[in-house]
Amino acid sequence: MKTYSYKNSQNLFKRAAKVIPCGIYGHFSPAPLIPAAHYPFFAASGRGSHFKDVDGNDFIDYMCAYGPMVLGYNHPKVEAAAAKYQKSGSCLMGASSVMVELAEYLVDLIPVADWAFFAKNGGDVTNYAVMIARSATGRKKVVMVGGGYHGVSPWMQAPGHHGIIEEDYRNIVRINWNRYEEFERAVNENPGQIAAFIATPYHHPTFVDNELPADGYWQKVQALCNREGIVLIIDDVRCGFRLSMGGSCEYFGFKPDLICFCKAIANGHPISALVGTGALKGEAARVFFTGSYWYQAAPMAASLACLKEMKRINAPKIMLEKGKKLLDGLVKIAAGYGYNLKVSGAASMPYLRITDDESLMLHQDWCGECTRRGAFFTSHHNWFISTAHTDADIKRTWAIADEAFKVVKKKYS
Amino acid sequence: MSIDLIKANLNLYAVIQNLEDLVTYDREMAEMARDWNISIQFSVAGGPRAHIIFKDGKCTVGRGKCKSPSIILFFTSPAHLNRMFDGKGNPIPLRGFTKIGFLTKKFPKLTEKLEYYLKPTDELLKDKKYLEMNTRFTINTAAFAARELALLDPVGKMAASHMINGKVQFKIYPDGPGVYIDFNDGDITVTKGDATKPMAIMNLMGIKTANDFLNGKMDAFTAIAAGDVVIKGQTSMLDNLSLILDLIPKYLS
Numbered sequence: 001m002k003t004y005s006y007k008n009s010q011n012l013f014k015r016a017a018k019v020i021p022c023g024i025y026g027h028f029s030p031a032p033l034i035p036a037a038h039y040p041f042f043a044a045s046g047r048g049s050h051f052k053d054v055d056g057n058d059f060i061d062y063m064c065a066y067g068p069m070v071l072g073y074n075h076p077k078v079e080a081a082a083a084k085y086q087k088s089g090s091c092l093m094g095a096s097s098v099m100v101e102l103a104e105y106l107v108d109l110i111p112v113a114d115w116a117f118f119a120k121n122g123g124d125v126t127n128y129a130v131m132i133a134r135s136a137t138g139r140k141k142v143v144m145v146g147g148g149y150h151g152v153s154p155w156m157q158a159p160g161h162h163g164i165i166e167e168d169y170r171n172i173v174r175i176n177w178n179r180y181e182e183f184e185r186a187v188n189e190n191p192g193q194i195a196a197f198i199a200t201p202y203h204h205p206t207f208v209d210n211e212l213p214a215d216g217y218w219q220k221v222q223a224l225c226n227r228e229g230i231v232l233i234i235d236d237v238r239c240g241f242r243l244s245m246g247g248s249c250e251y252f253g254f255k256p257d258l259i260c261f262c263k264a265i266a267n268g269h270p271i272s273a274l275v276g277t278g279a280l281k282g283e284a285a286r287v288f289f290t291g292s293y294w295y296q297a298a299p300m301a302a303s304l305a306c307l308k309e310m311k312r313i314n315a316p317k318i319m320l321e322k323g324k325k326l327l328d329g330l331v332k333i334a335a336g337y338g339y340n341l342k343v344s345g346a347a348s349m350p351y352l353r354i355t356d357d358e359s360l361m362l363h364q365d366w367c368g369e370c371t372r373r374g375a376f377f378t379s380h381h382n383w384f385i386s387t388a389h390t391d392a393d394i395k396r397t398w399a400i401a402d403e404a405f406k407v408v409k410k411k412y413s
Numbered sequence: 414m415s416i417d418l419i420k421a422n423l424n425l426y427a428v429i430q431n432l433e434d435l436v437t438y439d440r441e442m443a444e445m446a447r448d449w450n451i452s453i454q455f456s457v458a459g460g461p462r463a464h465i466i467f468k469d470g471k472c473t474v475g476r477g478k479c480k481s482p483s484i485i486l487f488f489t490s491p492a493h494l495n496r497m498f499d500g501k502g503n504p505i506p507l508r509g510f511t512k513i514g515f516l517t518k519k520f521p522k523l524t525e526k527l528e529y530y531l532k533p534t535d536e537l538l539k540d541k542k543y544l545e546m547n548t549r550f551t552i553n554t555a556a557f558a559a560r561e562l563a564l565l566d567p568v569g570k571m572a573a574s575h576m577i578n579g580k581v582q583f584k585i586y587p588d589g590p591g592v593y594i595d596f597n598d599g600d601i602t603v604t605k606g607d608a609t610k611p612m613a614i615m616n617l618m619g620i621k622t623a624n625d626f627l628n629g630k631m632d633a634f635t636a637i638a639a640g641d642v643v644i645k646g647q648t649s650m651l652d653n654l655s656l657i658l659d660l661i662p663k664y665l666s
Contacts (some may be wrong), residue, residue, distance in 0.1 A: 017635045017638075020634070022638075023639075029634050030634075031633070031634045031644075031648075032648060034644065034645050034648065035645065036638055036642065036643075037640060073643075126477070156573075159568065159571050159658045160569075160571045160572045161656065162659070207648070207649045313638040357646075358612070359610070359613065359645075359646040360645075360648075361645050361646050364645055364646075
């Protein structure tokens with residue numbers, strides 16, 4: 001099997017590093033792609049479940065741009081909807097009617113939602129949600145789960161990180177995932193002070209196995225929040241529409257007060273949404289929150305088309321089934337080489353780890369070997385499955401994985 | 414925990430351990446210390462203790478007390494010790510009055526040479542031998558300082574609390590030097606050399622790259638992507654350690 005080289009990517013990176021901090025910053029930074037030499041840094045085009053890099057290498061994409069791609073790159077219905085508004089004017093002096101249509105659609109689609117608000121990034125709406133909770137309760141403190149990711153605002157980042165000061169996290173209470181008793185203790189130790197509990201529907205941190213909620217966890221959390229007047233915020237930025245079209249709370253059987261969506265909501269077009277219960281609509285109206293491009297019509301049209309198409313085909317079911325098929329095969333191939341490939345999290349956005357080497361070096365090498373053969377895997381983060389991944393993709397991925405296992409088996413034995 | 418106390422720990426446990434390598438790798442210093450048979454105890458009221466032993470041409474630096482030291486140097490406070498390291502104060506000798514000549518004439522030659530290697534200039538770094546020595550001392554100082562900061566500095570403690578058990582290896586690739594930090598249920602030990610079964614590795618590709626990286630002339634993300642720094646394993650350990658290492662300039666210039 002041919003292995004890829006990345007001359008153009010590396011040359012572009014050298015140019016980027018001269019004029020851009022880190023060259024490529026944030027979650028697209030090549031730093032966690034290990035070994036970096038096995039990964040492309042710059043993409044050129046995408047179609048369906050594949051993307052091509054600037055060296056012309058073709059990849060089956062199992063990161064889906066870290067989640068936004070859900071129906072396949074350049075999906076015709078989504079792109080046509082966006083193009084219509086791009087042509088007539090996407091950023092005009094006034095809101096577009098498509099904003100109302102999208103809000104109405106979300107309110108119909110998501111049982112918890114009585115209203116919807118639009119921004120650009122996941123972090124916009126997690127911030128807005130917390131502001132609404134503080135405004136509604138008159139309280140300062142926010143409980144969150146250690147290792148949880150809600151964006152890059154100072155209060156969301158872990159203490160000690162650059163640019164973060166003590167005051168930024170003074171009102172943040174961190175607890176461990178799935179430990180209801182810790183949440184109860186936090187509430188008891190801060191009586192009348194907790195404005196919100198924010199968490200992802202299940203725990204999907206980087207570098208470690210992902211964890212689904214324990215039986216009854218969310219129901220107990222919801223009951224305590226309701227009793228104590230704490231706003232329950234679900235950060236569905238990553239899981240949203242990959243578990244259920246009604247929000248991941250439907251999948252796990254509970255009802256939050258606010259849900260934050262982004263990523264899969266518009267198949268790569270820049271938009272995020274906060275939806276909430278009627279009880280918080282007035283408070284949401286009182287909190288001033290906006291941005292220069294938040295009224296762009298094209299991403300709203302793309303989102304509406306994307307959501308309709310996902311609903312039509314029952315996208316979460318497809319992704320969960322495709323994920324299961326892919327993963328069952330990979331686990332079997334790994335076992336054939338004597339390796340235990342552990343899968344955690346939902347099949348539509350699984351985290352994988354070869355448990356035979358706790359340092360992760362073997363796993364990193366395997367992911368790198370797969371990537372340089374055309375199946376784009378990362379070792380530090382959960383993967384994403386889209387509805388565009390085909391049976392042929394999965395079959396090809398198994399062949400790549402098999403050869404990569406052969407390579408690492410030789411190296412590590 | 415006061416800044417002076419943390420700084421005193423860094424001076425005693427991260428800086429002076431470099432004397433071991435100075436006597437090993439600098440020919441002039443090796444020759445000078447070849448016949449020394451003497452031990453020095455540093456004792457700080459309300460602060461750290463360390464000792465230096467010169468014997469059979471080797472220098473060994475250790476934590477705590479040593480048995481029957483030839484010389485005991487007392488400091489009334491961590492700030493007093495730090496003043497000496499800054500060249501603005503003198504210790505109080507409690508034992509070894511007959512060895513004052515060693516303290517005032519011989520030993521300072523060693524510490525002056527260490528200071529020379531620890532304070533690089535662009536001009537000095539053009540010299541291959543100097544570059545090599547400065548890089549060796551910088552990587553070791555950083556690793557030993559990381560231990561102190563992970564245990565004493567508030568931000569360091571927070572970052573260290575996220576560490577899983579295991580060894581983090583730093584190495585100038587391919588021939589060294591290397592140093593590794595072993596995290597084990599809250600205990601932290603630093604050892605010069607190569608670790609067996611490290612949990613995370615950071616290889617600095619070549620001495621010049623290593624020097625630039627360690628002296629903050631290169632940002633980590635760019636260096637990793639460009640292949641100048643190669644990381645693997647539990648890289649979240651490297652992320653946390655990086656936050657700890659970034660604290661060093663707060664205490665040591």
